[in-house]
Amino acid sequence: MKPKSKNPKFTRKKKWVSEVEEIELLESWIEYGKPDSGSNPLSIKPLSKDAPIGKLEDNDDENSLLLFSSYGGCKKFVQYPISQKTKDGLAEGKFKVTTDIQRASLPHTLCGRDILGAAKTGSGKTLAFIIPVLEKLYRARWGPEDGVGCIIITPTRELAGQIFDVLNLVGKRHGFSAGLLIGGRKDVEVEKESVNDLNILVCTPGRLLQHMDETQNFDCSQLQILVLDEADRILDVGFKQALNAIISQLPKKRQTLLFSATQTKSIQDLARLSLKDPEYISVHKEHVTATPSRLQQTAMIVPLDQKLDMLWSFIKAHLNSKILVFLSTCKQVKFVFEAFKKLRPGIPLTCLHGRMKQEVRMVIYSQFCEKRTVLFSTDVASRGLDFNKAVDWVVQVDCPDDTASYIHRVGRTARYHSGGRSVLFLTPSEEVILQKLQSAKVPVQLIKANTKRLQSVSGLLGSLLVKYPSMQALAERAFITYLRSIHKQRDKEVFDVMKLPIEEFSASLGLPMTPKVRFLDRKSRAGTVSEKAPQPKIAVENIEAKTSIELADPNQSKEEMEKAFLFEKETEIDEERIGAENGLTAVPATRILKKKKLKINVHRPVGTRVVFDEEGNTLPPLAAFANTDNTGCGKDLVEHDIVQDRYEKLREDMKNRDKEDKELHKKRLEKMRLKEKMKRRRAAEVLSGSDDEETEDRSTKKSKIYFDSDNEDGEKENKYEPGIKADSISLAEQEALALNLLSSMHS
Numbered sequence: 001m002k003p004k005s006k007n008p009k010f011t012r013k014k015k016w017v018s019e020v021e022e023i024e025l026l027e028s029w030i031e032y033g034k035p036d037s038g039s040n041p042l043s044i045k046p047l048s049k050d051a052p053i054g055k056l057e058d059n060d061d062e063n064s065l066l067l068f069s070s071y072g073g074c075k076k077f078v079q080y081p082i083s084q085k086t087k088d089g090l091a092e093g094k095f096k097v098t099t100d101i102q103r104a105s106l107p108h109t110l111c112g113r114d115i116l117g118a119a120k121t122g123s124g125k126t127l128a129f130i131i132p133v134l135e136k137l138y139r140a141r142w143g144p145e146d147g148v149g150c151i152i153i154t155p156t157r158e159l160a161g162q163i164f165d166v167l168n169l170v171g172k173r174h175g176f177s178a179g180l181l182i183g184g185r186k187d188v189e190v191e192k193e194s195v196n197d198l199n200i201l202v203c204t205p206g207r208l209l210q211h212m213d214e215t216q217n218f219d220c221s222q223l224q225i226l227v228l229d230e231a232d233r234i235l236d237v238g239f240k241q242a243l244n245a246i247i248s249q250l251p252k253k254r255q256t257l258l259f260s261a262t263q264t265k266s267i268q269d270l271a272r273l274s275l276k277d278p279e280y281i282s283v284h285k286e287h288v289t290a291t292p293s294r295l296q297q298t299a300m301i302v303p304l305d306q307k308l309d310m311l312w313s314f315i316k317a318h319l320n321s322k323i324l325v326f327l328s329t330c331k332q333v334k335f336v337f338e339a340f341k342k343l344r345p346g347i348p349l350t351c352l353h354g355r356m357k358q359e360v361r362m363v364i365y366s367q368f369c370e371k372r373t374v375l376f377s378t379d380v381a382s383r384g385l386d387f388n389k390a391v392d393w394v395v396q397v398d399c400p401d402d403t404a405s406y407i408h409r410v411g412r413t414a415r416y417h418s419g420g421r422s423v424l425f426l427t428p429s430e431e432v433i434l435q436k437l438q439s440a441k442v443p444v445q446l447i448k449a450n451t452k453r454l455q456s457v458s459g460l461l462g463s464l465l466v467k468y469p470s471m472q473a474l475a476e477r478a479f480i481t482y483l484r485s486i487h488k489q490r491d492k493e494v495f496d497v498m499k500l501p502i503e504e505f506s507a508s509l510g511l512p513m514t515p516k517v518r519f520l521d522r523k524s525r526a527g528t529v530s531e532k533a534p535q536p537k538i539a540v541e542n543i544e545a546k547t548s549i550e551l552a553d554p555n556q557s558k559e560e561m562e563k564a565f566l567f568e569k570e571t572e573i574d575e576e577r578i579g580a581e582n583g584l585t586a587v588p589a590t591r592i593l594k595k596k597k598l599k600i601n602v603h604r605p606v607g608t609r610v611v612f613d614e615e616g617n618t619l620p621p622l623a624a625f626a627n628t629d630n631t632g633c634g635k636d637l638v639e640h641d642i643v644q645d646r647y648e649k650l651r652e653d654m655k656n657r658d659k660e661d662k663e664l665h666k667k668r669l670e671k672m673r674l675k676e677k678m679k680r681r682r683a684a685e686v687l688s689g690s691d692d693e694e695t696e697d698r699s700t701k702k703s704k705i706y707f708d709s710d711n712e713d714g715e716k717e718n719k720y721e722p723g724i725k726a727d728s729i730s731l732a733e734q735e736a737l738a739l740n741l742l743s744s745m746h747s
């Protein structure tokens with residue numbers, strides 16, 4: 001029974017389901033459930049006695065309809081007891097055959113039951129909740145004057161936009177009004193005026209709460225159905241407060257649908273949502289893997305300081321692919337995007353992160369849907385997004401927070417019936433996550449990268465940082481935010497900031513000095529690290545500032561390049577080896593961190609202060625940083641040497657680059673001059689054609705014409721030899737002069 005509206009505005013005036021439509025609806029049900037002869041056609045009995053009867057919620061004051069829960073076997077949408085309007089919408093969207101999750105959940109959701117739906121990424125969960133939403137309101141004869149009947153909550157704005165599009169497509173034959181309420185849009189005031197007239201809200205938690213708090217008369221008291229897409233994320237701590245506040249304002253009597261590829265089963269979460277006997281529908285159970293079977297997943301061990309080299313080389317080897325690259329922080333995304341853009345890999349690059357303006361985010365999202373590019377992104381693009389044309393590769397440069405995050409990230413490829421590939425870069429200390437993935441039924445193959453094809457970019461990044469001072473700040477922020485993100489990770493078994501080669505990492509970003517990270521005592525850190533695990537020691541001296549990058553062989557085919565780069569030698573996940581390495585890391589990292597009170601200074605990198613030694617020479621500030629204990633003189637020197645060394649290399653590199661630039665400039669000038677000369681000669685020939693007899697005067701005339709066109713004031717001046725009047729020398733003389741100049745430049 002539809003709840004009675006307290007608000008006079010919401011009294012039902014119009015019947016939205018006409019008699020004819022109602023009969024059509026019933027006929028479609030009758031078609032699949034033979035009614036007993038002579039029985040009331042509105043009370044349909046199940047086909048078999050064993051099949052459970054799901055009592056459809058009273059959709060009409062007079063009639064109570066029955067629906068079979070055993071519709072699970074129907075493969076085509078046209079066979080379902082849904083309205084013709086929804087069927088038409090589905091047909092227009094070219095949705096004919098149901099997917100597993102749709103087939104498994106629709107019989108329950110259409111009966112009005114609460115469900116927790118779990119199915120692999122890209123398996124069609126969106127339609128699995130859009131259809132019952134439309135049907136619920138349709139059967140309740142919901143109309144514009146009834147206000148908000150459904151709320152769909154989703155964690156990101158892009159995903160909300162995507163769901164809104166599907167809703168518009170499938171529900172366009174219905175008369176419901178729907179609105180997209182997401183943050184970052186300026187028109188919140190306009191939204192406030194119309195939000196009460198909307199029937200279906202697709203929103204992010206923040207914006208919905210804003211309306212609940214600020215919009216006058218905002219009324220959800222008649223809500224019929226609530227959907228949480230990416231439910232586990234919405235129920236996560238990040239959204240906890242907002243969600244609790246939202247739920248407290250919704251009526252308890254409603255249908256609630258939770259969907260995700262990684263579903264929550266926490267009793268607390270379910271209690272928070274006041275679910276009523278929810279059905280747990282998981283199509284995972286029947287599958288061997290938790291990820292799509294068409295997804296080829298690989299992982300590589302890459303030392304932290306070689307990650308950018310690896311990423312660069314990967315991109316260069318896959319220039320014809322659509323690649324989605326995940327990094328852990330906005331600053332990293334910004335830095336890698338800006339730096340790689342300047343280095344021009346030969347494929348368009350874009351980036352997406354939460355700090356961007358919403359309009360820009362939307363443009364980038366739709367660009368990536370259309371074009372073959374590389375998109376650097378934070379986890380803002382990790383859930384739900386269905387990039388139109390298939391993503392070929394998902395590259396996880398930084399390790400995901402947990403297995404759920406991994407599943408969602410790789411789920412951006414291999415969607416519906418298409419295939420895809422993914423690669424995960426793991427630092428040696430993060431290798432343990434592979435075990436966790438395996439136990440979560442995620443089949444990842446550990447492969448070895450072909451290091452012969454690895455192209456180093458750290459030297460180039462160093463030069464970029466010198467050339468573009470703003471890049472230096474970006475690199476510092478990328479460095480610091482990455483370390484902070486690792487420090488903040490909950491799973492200390494996988495993430496241990498103490499195990500990271502910090503100096504080398506800083507150098508790999510092109511930073512001449514390591515920005516200050518306030519670890520407590522560095523000396524004790526060194527001690528703890530050596531106790532725990534062997535580090536990939538890559539000497540700073542070895543990171544050569546290379547000034548050029550090899551270009552990928554254009555004659556090589558795409559497949560060849562990819563194979564050569566990645567699959568030098570593939571190995572299965574070696575459980576014993578992981579176990580052995582785990583043995584080395586037996587000391588729980590949390591304890592060490594607690595004792596040391598790790599603090600990372602974000603605001604004041606040491607690199608901004610100049611320190612002088614006793615003789616007045618400038619010392620790199622890192623030397624001061626190294627001097628954390630009174631007796632650490634030797635260490636200071638080592639630190640100093642390393643930094644000095646790096647400085648020298650950078651300086652040398654810059655000198656070489658300057659030389660190259662000058663040469664280039666010279667050549668360019670030379671070309672210009674030759675062009676000018678040719679122009680003059682041509683002008684001279686034109687003039688000589690009109691008067692062959694003239695010689696002396698002609699040359700004057702010609703130069704006059706030439707110089708007049710160059711100088712609007714009519715002032716004649718020789719471009720190359722100031723002080724010599726152009727019309728005082730002949731053309732032959734001018735040419736000789738130019739040749740002389742050129743030859744002197746060459747020498």
Ligand SMILES: Nc1ncnc2c1ncn2[C@@H]1O[C@H](COP(=O)(O)OP(=O)(O)OP(=O)(O)O)[C@@H](O)[C@H]1O
Pocket residue numbers: 094095096097098099102119120121122123124125126127260261383384385386411415416
């Ligand atoms: N029945 C269907 N017939 C044809 N295509 C479908 C059907 N259901 C879904 N799709 C298509 O499959 C793709 C993935 O669907 P959807 O985005 O709903 O997946 P999802 O399960 O929600 O994924 P994620 O877990 O990543 O959010 C979309 O392009 C969608 O159009």
